[in-house]
Amino acid sequence: MSNVKIVALGGVREFGKNMYVVEVDDVIFILDAGLKYPETEMLGVDFVIPDMSYLVENADRVAGVFLTHGHPDAIGALPYLLSEMAVPVFGSQLTVELAKIRIKEVDGSKKFDDFHIVDESTEIDFGAAVISFFSTTHTIPESLGIVVGTENGNVVYTGDFKFDPAVGEGYKTNISRLAEIGTQGVLALLSDSANGLTNLQSASESEISDKIFDTISDWDGRVIIASVAGNLARIQQVIDSAIKLGRYVAFTGQDLDLIVKTASDLGKLRIDDDKMIIDPKDINKYEDKELLILETGRMGEPLKTLTDMATGRHRFVKIKEGDLVYTVTSPTISYETKVAKTENIVYRAGGIMKMLSSDLRVSGHANSRDLQFLLDILKPKNLMPIQGEYRELQTHAEHAMEVGMLPENIFLAKRGEVITFNAEGNFEPNGVVSAENVMIDGSGVGDIGNIVLRDRKVLSEEGIFIAVITISKHEKKIISKTKVHTRGFVYVKNSRNLMKEAAIKVDEKVKAYLAGDNFDWAEIKSEIRDTLGKFLYDQTKRRPVVLPVVMEVRQNDFRQKRHVKPKKKVEKVEKTEKID
Structure with missing residues (x-):
C-alpha cells in the first residue's frame, strides 16, 4: 500500500490561486501553479500567489508540475515556482505555449525550457505513481483533468470544468474516459466548486455565440468588447461575429496579441479573414460602424482598462457618445462593486454598457447538477471540494451527500x-505546512505583508503628516524649529493654526527630551510620533501616518577657512589701426 498525502497550497476557501500537492510515498506531484487577483483591501498589490516554501524545501522530491489549462489561475504562479526550482512541466500544447509566455515575464525563469506536451492518451510512470489525463470542457481549448494513479486507487483532479455537449472541437469532455477512470477505482476526487451554488443550467456555447452576434448586429456605432484574455472560446465568438458583420477588429489588450497569435499559430483560434484585423493605431481611419475593439486589459482583467477608456487615459481609445461597451465575461462576486462603478463611468463618458451575463447565465464551471453527474460517473471513495469560497465548498459537500456520499468521506x-x-x-488530517498568501507588487515577491497593507490603507484613508526638526545633540538644543507638511490629511490653507500648533507641540516635546540625561534616536522619534498622533486626533478625530524626521548638526573641530573669490584677470590689449 502506498503512503498518500494531499495538501492544498491554494485554491480552497478562495477563488483562484490553484496549487495542489499529491505525495505518493516520497514523490511529490504538483497540480497547477496559479495566481489570484487581489482583493479590494490589498492596495497596490498586482496579484497573489501561493506560498511555495514547502515545495522549495523538498525540491529534490518533486517529480514535476502538471497543468490543467492556460488560464492565470492555473499557470500564473509558474514563473515564480520555476525561479526557485527547475522541475519538469507537463501540459497540453496550448497550455505549455501560454506558460512559456508567462515565464518570460520573470527574470528568474526566462531560461527555463523543460516542458513536456501531453494529452489524454499520455501515461507517465514515475514508479510511485502513474500520471494520466482526461479532456475537459472549459473556456479555453485543450483543458485537461489529471489522474494520479496509486496502489490505493486514483487521485483525480478536475481542474476547471463543465459539461456542454454543444462545444466545438478541442473543448469536448471525454465521458467514456471518465467512466474508465471510475471503473479503475477513485480514492479521492479534487473537484471544481466555483459554480456549485446553483443548479441552473448555464447557456451553451452555441447560445452565447448567437447572443453576441445579435447584440453586435443591432448596434450602429463602435462596439468595445471587454473579455478575459484567456477566454479563447469567447474571443473566437467575438471575432467570428465581427467578421460576419463586416467589422474590423482591433486588439488593445496588453496580453491579447501574444495569446491570439499563439493560439492562432497552433490552430486553436481561427481567423477567417486576416485583413479584418487592424492595428489599434489605425482606429481613427475607419467609421464607427465598421469597428469592433477587443479589450482584455492588463493580466487579462479588462475593467480597469475600461475606466481608462472612459476617462481619456487609454492610449488608443476614448469612449464617446454612441459607443457600446459589451462585457462578455462573468465577473466574480468580489468584482460586482467594481463593475457597477465602471458602468457608471462609461455612461458619464457617453457610452452604453451591456453585459452578456444580464441576458444569459454564463459560466465556465460546473453547476451543482454537473458536479453530481461527475460523482455518479467516478464514484469516488472520498471528496475534497476545491476552487471556491467556503460557502461554495460547503454547498458542493451537501450536493455530494444528496447522491449518497457519507459526511466522513x-x-x-x-x-x-x-x-x-x-x-x-x-x-x-495530519498537520499543516506553510501556505500564506505571497503578494506580488511590481518586481517584489513576498515583500508586502499585513503591516505594509495596513499602512497603505491608513495612507489612503487618513493621509500623512510629516514633522522635520534639526537639533544639536552635543549642545542639547534645537537648531532649526519644526516645519510640518501634510498630504491627504487636511487642506493646509484652511488649517494654518492646526499646523502651527502641531509644530509648537513638537518643539516643546523635543526641548523637554533634550533636557534629559539620555538620548536615543528611536526614542525621540517615538516621543514626537506619540505627541503628534494624540494632538491631531484630539483636533480632527483622524489618525494620519505620522512621520518624524530628526536631523542633527555636528560641530567641526577645525576652523572654517574663508574662501576669497579671485579677481578676474583682464589682459591688456593694445589698440591698432586698421589699414585699408
Whole structure:
C-alpha cells in the first residue's frame, strides 16, 4: 500500500490561486501553479500567489508540475515556482505555449525550457505513481483533468470544468474516459466548486455565440468588447461575429496579441479573414460602424482598462457618445462593486454598457447538477471540494451527500492542511505546512505583508503628516524649529493654526527630551510620533501616518577657512589701426 498525502497550497476557501500537492510515498506531484487577483483591501498589490516554501524545501522530491489549462489561475504562479526550482512541466500544447509566455515575464525563469506536451492518451510512470489525463470542457481549448494513479486507487483532479455537449472541437469532455477512470477505482476526487451554488443550467456555447452576434448586429456605432484574455472560446465568438458583420477588429489588450497569435499559430483560434484585423493605431481611419475593439486589459482583467477608456487615459481609445461597451465575461462576486462603478463611468463618458451575463447565465464551471453527474460517473471513495469560497465548498459537500456520499468521506480542507489516508482509505488530517498568501507588487515577491497593507490603507484613508526638526545633540538644543507638511490629511490653507500648533507641540516635546540625561534616536522619534498622533486626533478625530524626521548638526573641530573669490584677470590689449 502506498503512503498518500494531499495538501492544498491554494485554491480552497478562495477563488483562484490553484496549487495542489499529491505525495505518493516520497514523490511529490504538483497540480497547477496559479495566481489570484487581489482583493479590494490589498492596495497596490498586482496579484497573489501561493506560498511555495514547502515545495522549495523538498525540491529534490518533486517529480514535476502538471497543468490543467492556460488560464492565470492555473499557470500564473509558474514563473515564480520555476525561479526557485527547475522541475519538469507537463501540459497540453496550448497550455505549455501560454506558460512559456508567462515565464518570460520573470527574470528568474526566462531560461527555463523543460516542458513536456501531453494529452489524454499520455501515461507517465514515475514508479510511485502513474500520471494520466482526461479532456475537459472549459473556456479555453485543450483543458485537461489529471489522474494520479496509486496502489490505493486514483487521485483525480478536475481542474476547471463543465459539461456542454454543444462545444466545438478541442473543448469536448471525454465521458467514456471518465467512466474508465471510475471503473479503475477513485480514492479521492479534487473537484471544481466555483459554480456549485446553483443548479441552473448555464447557456451553451452555441447560445452565447448567437447572443453576441445579435447584440453586435443591432448596434450602429463602435462596439468595445471587454473579455478575459484567456477566454479563447469567447474571443473566437467575438471575432467570428465581427467578421460576419463586416467589422474590423482591433486588439488593445496588453496580453491579447501574444495569446491570439499563439493560439492562432497552433490552430486553436481561427481567423477567417486576416485583413479584418487592424492595428489599434489605425482606429481613427475607419467609421464607427465598421469597428469592433477587443479589450482584455492588463493580466487579462479588462475593467480597469475600461475606466481608462472612459476617462481619456487609454492610449488608443476614448469612449464617446454612441459607443457600446459589451462585457462578455462573468465577473466574480468580489468584482460586482467594481463593475457597477465602471458602468457608471462609461455612461458619464457617453457610452452604453451591456453585459452578456444580464441576458444569459454564463459560466465556465460546473453547476451543482454537473458536479453530481461527475460523482455518479467516478464514484469516488472520498471528496475534497476545491476552487471556491467556503460557502461554495460547503454547498458542493451537501450536493455530494444528496447522491449518497457519507459526511466522513468529504473533507473541506484549509490551505496548508495535510490530508493523509488511513488503512481504510479514509481522509485523516495530519498537520499543516506553510501556505500564506505571497503578494506580488511590481518586481517584489513576498515583500508586502499585513503591516505594509495596513499602512497603505491608513495612507489612503487618513493621509500623512510629516514633522522635520534639526537639533544639536552635543549642545542639547534645537537648531532649526519644526516645519510640518501634510498630504491627504487636511487642506493646509484652511488649517494654518492646526499646523502651527502641531509644530509648537513638537518643539516643546523635543526641548523637554533634550533636557534629559539620555538620548536615543528611536526614542525621540517615538516621543514626537506619540505627541503628534494624540494632538491631531484630539483636533480632527483622524489618525494620519505620522512621520518624524530628526536631523542633527555636528560641530567641526577645525576652523572654517574663508574662501576669497579671485579677481578676474583682464589682459591688456593694445589698440591698432586698421589699414585699408
